[in-house]
Amino acid sequence: MLTETFHGEAEIASGGAADLMSDVLAFTTEKNSLLLSGLTNQQVLRTAEMANIGAIVFVRGKIPPPPTIELAEKLSIPLISCCHSMYQACGLLSNAGLPDNGVASILCQ
């Protein structure tokens, strides 16, 4: 846990992973979703704000710079750092039953 912000009771309806912010923005859903990313700049937070992301997990143990954490507190979005690779982390969450938040890629429509 990297932030003071923590919504213990908040429910996460789905998950997604991307390092490309426009991809995150293309696949957003109505409900709170979880974003896994290897990117730690402030734009991840801005993207999360616009795309109803309920919490962000940074993979490979990445710790974002202080401005990113400050913005997260301001926007009230919890940040988590985990030691798994993106592939492992997605696999674990997917096996645990967290559904995918992507509807369809733009290219596949």
Add this chain to the structure above:
Amino acid sequence: MSIKEKSKGKNEVNELTRVQELVYEVRVKEVMTSEVVTVSPDTTMRDLMRILRTKKISGVPVVDGGDLIGIISLEDLVKAVADRQRPQDTVGNRMTRKVVFVRADELAVQAVNLFAQHGYGRLPVVDNDGKLVGILTGSDITRGLLRVLSQRYQAEEIRRYRASHIFKDIDSEQTSLILSYHIAAGDFDHGGAATSKLKRALERLGANPALLRRVTISSYEAEMNLILHTTRGGELRVVINPERIVIITEDDGPGIEDAEAAFKPGFTTAADWVRELGFGAGMGLANIKRYSDHASIESLPDKGSRLLAVFEMSPPDKT
């Protein structure tokens, strides 16, 4: 954080979180009781007994010339009686001198922690000069938080009500609200700040969540385009009226050779540094086109570009 398929009770959760957050925002002085019963070190224990009884309190701060110098409680009084001290013994001899206190400027959460740590029923509140300015109990905090919460809730409700009725209240053939933001080129760190403001404005205007999401995502992509792909930045303008919301961005260069091709997913002119930041994969304009009801771009190489994205109020849903 629990993972469940269905979301329920989301509002209750938000309310609870808001109360929790408030403890970290509200200062002691906002919730304390300012009218404090005090005694001086010269007050006799007999007088103290009378004061505690008539005021129906179980302890009082001891003050000398306004300075907090101790605290004395019912317990101290009982001990004094048990010790068979003379009734004319003074507060000064029996009080606790090491007082746990809280400063008026501190956050309410500090006081909550002190209560938990020491198990006291009340905490004297002092200013920065050590002068007693109030007293705080657990129920003061609860009552104070509820008061601040309802004040803020009302203020936001009123703001929201006024904003959402703006188009009804103003009578004209065509009323539009125009929000303008100047976006500086290369200001990556602040990217999204303008759209964040726009999002709050639209929330107050009562935009439905689906529309809100489509507009803010498009605006964010457009804002990032101005930051990442223009020579000197540009203007982000959002025109809102009861029929539609229109996002317009204008910049003065460098312009795009083939403006229509820019809407194709994957079309990009982005430099590597832009890609490393998570942008520039040629999805920005594609996203804007996807989320808007109509999007077009006019561009002249070396002159600049003008992007237009229209969101109709009805039909309300396009996701």
